[in-house]
Amino acid sequence: MSDLAIAAKGLRKSYGDKTVLDGIDLAVPEGTIFSLLGPNGAGKTTTVQILSTLITAGGGHARVAGHDLATEPQAVRAAIGVTGQFSAVDGLITGAENMRLMADLHHLGKQEGQRVTARLLERFDLVEAANRPASTYSGGMKRRLDIAMTLVGSPRVIFLDEPTTGLDPRSRHTMWQIIRELVTTGVTVFLTTQYLEEADELAHRIAVLNNGTIAAEGTPDDLKRLIPGGHVRLRFTDPGAYRAAAAALTAATGDETAQTLHVPHDGTQRDLHTLLTRLDAAGITADELTVHTPDLDDVFFALTDAPATSADAPANGAAPTKETVR
Amino acid sequence: MSTLSLAVRDSSTMLRRNLLHARRYPSLTLNLLLTPIMLLLLFVYVFGNALSVGIGGGGGPDRAAYIAYLVPGLLLMTIGSTTIGTAVSVSNDMTEGIIARFRTMNIHRGSVLIGHVVSSVLQSLASTVLVAAVGLAIGFRTTHATPLEWLAALGLLALFALALTWIAVGMGLISPSAEAASNNALPLIFLPLISSAFVPLHSMPGWFRPIAEYQPFTPAIETLRGLLLGTPIGHNGWLALAWCLVLTVLGYRWSTATFNADPK
Structure with missing residues (x-):
């Protein structure tokens, strides 16, 4: 257990009658990229929100960076960094001011704060734009600033919720490069995506989330063997x-x-x-x-067809396949 | 670092962020400032002759006496008006992704709201200073107030601003959009209209008088009048303090409970 960055057992969450997560187990070794793959509405964001202490789980328990989510949320927060699906930057202030805000909230000294933020702005190619309000940034720049802000506190576990959704191909490849570099420094990356290609490209292990349950889990090669x-x-x-x-x-x-x-x-x-x-x-x-060639649609057909026709109502099986089309 | 110094440090960081917002986008605060200034000018120069009958010593209209009567009420109305901006900016802020980031950081939990509150109280006080300056320019004079009474008046304004701001923060937190927040916060600018701000209580119909007399604004207005103009304060001082205390505690509890609940 000790070398797992994330260990979750039976995580559940429901809103009213709607079950979003129906008991999922996760085991992410330290220093690896783990990808949660699934269509819109599968429960990916909810999983990230629970593991990053934003919302509380309806059931089950989890440890992140060695700390229990329910009993030591502040210790978890001290060890993680989160880049959400919707950019978590303050649009009203400049990129440099956003970075300084993070340095202050991580209680870095004035000099260290300046050193860290200058280095990160440089690394993410934001020096020129640093003194413009973040609301004027392009989608790709906002994501880069978002990740730069996440890195100010040197987190050991980083959550990236659909970091490339809505980016153009060039920005997407830049983001992939950034994610690969992150893990070379020993941090653990928990990445959600709806693109099989992205998970295949980056992740050491992939879990396929469908209708709030893990439909399959393994290395990219394991998973591809499941695709017909x-x-x-x-x-x-x-x-x-x-x-x-x-x-x-x-x-x-x-x-x-x-x-x-x-x-x-x-x-x-x-x-x-x-x-x-x-x-x-x-x-x-x-x-x-x-x-x-096989694509995400095929994975979902392969992984979700059987339960949909046997036990679940047909509507349950139809929903994710319909969503992957868009 | 101790919990308290952590709270102070994170709150002052958040305050700096809120003041940066206010400085860079001052239009909301300035727009809200227009309401009390326009009302002051309207009531003095347009309705003044009719409304001031019987307020001064003599029986006829007395503009100077009416300005003196009006300004304390409008100073408190300025606070009500500024806190509408608080509700709107809190509601706007909660839709920003950065709030989710703050929630997942190892920072003092309350610092986000404390930053909003302190920034809003400072803006309220700055606004009342501007309205007071307009009042002085059109002839408002406090001949009797001692420095101690001035200090007490400032303290009352700050306490009242604190109380209304915590209520406005709660209203902002439960509002799904900026429009909803501005609607929900409407009572904060409507209440002064049914207080003793513009006309004395004894000129109101008897059934309505208790409502006007015991709502939060009237005791605060009467206390401020007493401090600045030397009119009798009576039980209004304690009543005003009690209202400030009750609203602050309620607003604080409501706001923090709402903020600490799972988002959405």
């Missing part, structure tokens, strides 16, 4: 060709009204070649052929 590969999509305009193809490709699932076939595919050249050979042999020509 990709598929090849064939579209036809001639109903005869569609029927012939459906008969020839027994593994395919079809949609008669859309005249399309989905053929399971593992992403290899050999597999694609086999498929094309079989189509040629049967004398079938599709009007359109597209190769789909």
